[in-house]
Amino acid sequence: MATVIPLKPAQGPTASAVRLTDIAIEFRIKGRPPYKAVAPTSLAVADGEFVAIVGPTGCGKSTLLNAVAGLLKPAAGKVEVYGQALAGLNAEAGYLFQQDAVMPWKTALDNVAIALEIKGVGREDALGAARDWLGRVGLGRFLDRYPHQLSGGQRKRVGLAQVLIRQPKILLMDEPFGPLDAQTRQIMGSLLLDLWAGDRKAVLFVTHDLEEAIALSDRVLIMSAGPEARIIGDHRIDLARPRDAADIRTHPRFHDIHKAIWGQLRAEVIKTYGEEA
Template sequence: MGEPNPSRTPAATARAEDAARIDIVGLTKRFVTPKGETFTAIRDVTLTVEPGQFCAIVGPTGCGKSTTLAQVSGLEPPSSGSVQVGGHIVDGVTNGVSYMFQADSLFPWKTVLGNVMIGPVLLGTPKREATALAMDWLRRVGLAGFEDRYPHQLSGGMRKRVAMAAALINRPRILLMDEPFGALDVQTKAIMQTELLQLWEELRPSVLFITHDLDEAVALSDRVVIMTSSPGTVKDIFDIDLPRPRGDVQEIRHEKRFLEIQGQIWDSLKDEVTRAYQQTAGAAA
């Protein structure tokens, strides 16, 4: 018999899982406004995302959802509190993390293939191998045959597929998604959600998913976090007990249990949405 593969031992598996754990403790972020005033975007946010967990964050506009994501990615430093990924304090751009933004983040001068393969190339993968890997991921997201197109030659849904392939090609341990499907039409959005679930089931990164769409949050997630109106902090956390794999999200939304969970979360969320609306309406008056 050959030597055991150290990468498959229980200890190695445990280490790989721990590397995908996100611990947010007492996270606060303040900004200085153009008028020189201090604005607190989020305050004392505490949240844990377990390895391989799909966690959605919902809350009213301006509650600091995107700010929280920026702290986890290392793109912005916290004012106080901490973020740990894999047990290590985040003090810069975090390795093994992919970020999918709401707006298209594709390079307009690169082809579809060039956009998807840029991640492996930057990590030192030989060009031929990176090309083959990118071709495989384009096949997975249904874009085989579109390798030589440019982003402006694609529909919005197709550009999102390119972005999703680019985010997943390096098999990240953590995937951060900031309203990635918010600008899509209802039909395309449902297709993209189903495709995301299928790819996530295969790779199982830990996911922090920002959305304003409560149905989307429930259909995709293991856990839904409700944030308060500004300054944002965690109000409630709901565990989603819908069975996996979940299949077509359009069908999930008609299930009795889905409607029960959605209703419970909305009871918590609606007060924050109302409060945020009153704050902005008062400011505009």
């Protein structure tokens, strides 16, 4: 049996693509006190760093991501992007949601090209870039397919190309591979790592899957059960890169890391089940 090596808390990066300082998030409910979803909490993601957030269902992982995207305004605290206070939508970020954002009446090529066309890029230039990105995600032979003619994994590849074609500096991902089967998730994870290795964007990746978080990221943050959830763990993932999202899971160190993080995460998951009982 492998020896369990305790993980040291990761030190916060000094040069941050994203920095949240004492962020608190509340939701107003008519006739009731405000629901305090996230208690004051802080995090930082360095430029080029891949950070995953895990935690029990309903703990506010997606809520934090939406604050970074500029889709909601915190009740307190500060959101900074490359040292500048965020006001409105985060123009430096690309956001990949759990649900497909592809338009069913457009081909894969048009679905990707429109991400540039709406920014004023000419039709021919947008189509050329879209062909290139669909080739990068392994869909070069499927340019003329409509979404209903693609598998779930292929539609996710179209969605990934839609986001990356805009060349965002920050990539926000909210359970992007959640609806896929286990094998396809691992394939998509490896594809994501290959693409990320090319320019090392800052990534904030929300997932319920601890194995996925460890396989992909440089750090794993743990959120407590809500309400008033907060970040309670910050663990450095000391697995060498480049990685294969499937093969890395057989590495002895992977299992040591998983055991150490799960020891903290498990208690928060149990709290959630206790509240539902």
